[in-house]
Amino acid sequence: MNEKVFRDPVHNYINVNNQVIYDLINSKEFQRLRRIKQVPTTASTFHGAEHSRFTHCLGVYEIARRVTNIFDRKYQEFWNPDESLLTMTAALLHDVGHGAYSHTFERLFETDHEAYTQEIITSPETEINTILKQVSPDFPDKVASVINHTYPNKQVVQLISSQIDCDRMDYLLRDSYYSGVSYGQFDLTRILRVIQPVGDGIAFSSSGMHAVEDYLVSRYQMYMQVYFHPASRAMEVLLQNLLKRAKSLYHLDQGFFQRTSPNLIPFFENRAELTDYLALDDGVMNTYFQTWMSSEDSILADLASRFINRKIFKSVTFNQEAETELHHLSELVKSVGFDPDYYTGIHVNFDLPYDIYRPEKTKPRTEINMLQKDGTVVELSNLSALVQTLMGTNYGDRRFYFPKEMLILDDLFSSDKETFMSYLSNEHFNPKN
Template identity: 50%
Template sequence: MAYKDEQLNEEKVFKDPVHRYIHVKDQVIWDLIAAPEFQRLRRIKQLGTTNLTFHGAEHSRFNHSLGVYEIVRRIITNFEDKPHWNKGERLLCLCAALLHDLGHGPFSHSFEKVFKLDHEYFTQQIIIGDTTIHKILERVSEGFSKKVADVIAKTYEDKLVVSLISSQIDADRMDYLQRDAYFTGVSYGHFDMERILRVMRPIDDQVVIKSSGMHAVEDYIMSRYQMYWQVYFHPVTRSAEVILSKILHRAKFLYEKNYSFKLEPIHFISFFKEKVDLTDYLKLDESIVFYYFQVWQEEDDAILSDLCERFMNRRLFKYVEFNPNRQMNEWMELYQLFQEAEIDPEYYLEVDSSSDLPYDFYRPGEEEERLPIHLLMPGGELKELSRHSDIVESISGKKRTDHKLYFPADFLANLNEESPVKERIMELLYHQGADK
């Protein structure tokens, strides 16, 4: 029997709080889960610093990756007797779903921004590089690892396969919305996934939804909208992300200035130099980063020490609403006042912006062309979702953006009460009222 067809002696199941059970029958999938590069995902949290806001959000990329695999497994099981579905793509879909987040680094997107990294690039490098994952995939067939990498890169020729992993209604989103809602304890991310899976239909280049399932899709889109603004963009979480990024920037700055660390940051050196190879990348996970942050609390550099102590003990920055279009003069004055107060504004004054586009129709030629969700009408024609749903039409193509100004309220409180600098800073910051 070929490796690609090899089945376990008995089906393995993972007990899962979201999907109840995750089913594994393929030897390939079982071997991929056991690979060191996949086990590393246990040490990367799904939601980065969100556990400092929602204390239950301790789940990992490992959990999520298994969940995406399970959703895709259910989808293609439903597709088996449908026209347009190529049964030969089954294992490719399962492998791509399982491995789609393989390249995430510690604290994911915050870490990427500081060091100018792309987790999708590293996902592809792990899949096609000198790794256990690559060796397993190549046992399926020569070049199979490249096919998996192409699906994740969205360049694979069968766009139907790509759409299962990456589209406006894909297995990735369907898992993380429910999983993140479960672990944060909020109700926003829940929707009727079973209904959506039942009304999904494969066509030549994408998955479409039977028109009778439109309301379940509306619920899914609104759930996503609420999760972004109530959980993913929560201002307290963003405060922690600001401090995290400032720690990494400060450590990089000190390294470049030949500062003598009490603990040499050997795991970060290639990141500081922006010459990261795959071996270095895979060695760094959140347990390593936390160790450095713990130790750096004792560094002689006051800024690095303070930022690490804040992060480790959840002494976060406060925030106020900020409009960069109308308040840049105030920002410039605050920057100067912080300098006069001997509070370094490079590390203690930050504008953070968040924006989201909950649903969009096709806009040819734009930077990110989003394939819309299509409804399959009773007569067989396709109709773009927002043309049939008043709810989705009301939010289509509308990007919402939010800006917050973050600062250390405790530092300001310690300034001399009679200082004109303190008085002016407080006037500029609190004229709209600081949030909690």
């Protein structure tokens, strides 16, 4: 086929010279990703972050294309060129199962975007499956096995999912660019020069250690400064409570939801199938939320209005010793007329910037290995004092969310405000956050 190009703000040009890849991009399941934001609640804080899963998946494909081109040219003794199309395909499709407001939706309705990704790839009902079968009858299963980490060649798996993979490299650069911050920037060009296949996975030339360090620090900073931003998490809590309220009301007033939000009914009734999942996207959900603003249920209408109009909750950080005191804060919220089931929330975010391989863990991480000049492989933290300081430590915080009104109550509730503020002054809380 003639080469197709997509102009991209992160990678400049994304090059497609394989018909299978181009057909997959044009499939309806992949085009749906245009309507799924990459970081939906982050966009409420960093207003430029309106980019989609579609752009991210194209970016992951492009990095995988560049890597496999390098492997095909330089490392034929360690890399099988027959794996290149599989790697690029898995990179392109790795997030095709993400849904509307994906992670928040998943927690409430117990869906799994990775399971949906595999179903989209392997189901004979999808356009993607039909395209993949043109390569070979077992090609869809191979792609799915890369995504669920069971594919036997760990080189391919690690390029798609590891502590430094094509997915993470693109989303750090892309989310950084669209968020308007510099935290996630790192030297991708240098990393692509030092990455190489080894017998049991991928490694990086020790001459590129500082570029890998830079990548890990950039990842840490993006999580601390962008992904864990308290205002973005406030939107997640608000969305979670809004959907929880709708789910609880459905059985009391099915007609309202049949009129205003019919595509959610299979999820309310716990009978959703793949077609139901694919029928939802961020735009559909936002339309539903706007119709809920006119609901006769005051809580549903208010939460929908707060979410649509970004009237977010305030928060306070707390340590584990304070968990027993959160009940008192909830009771004070209730005392002034807010149902704490829907107007409070606990949001816990922690990230492990880097860790070594620990086989005793349920989901052990694939460590980053550096290839020495003498051919030996050394785990990164044994060479880098900087990485040693990041290794094995979780960073983040616990937040209790509550209505902003609790801080600005008028004289009628002045005693409640004083009591509330006195609790926040407890040594276990940090009200300045």
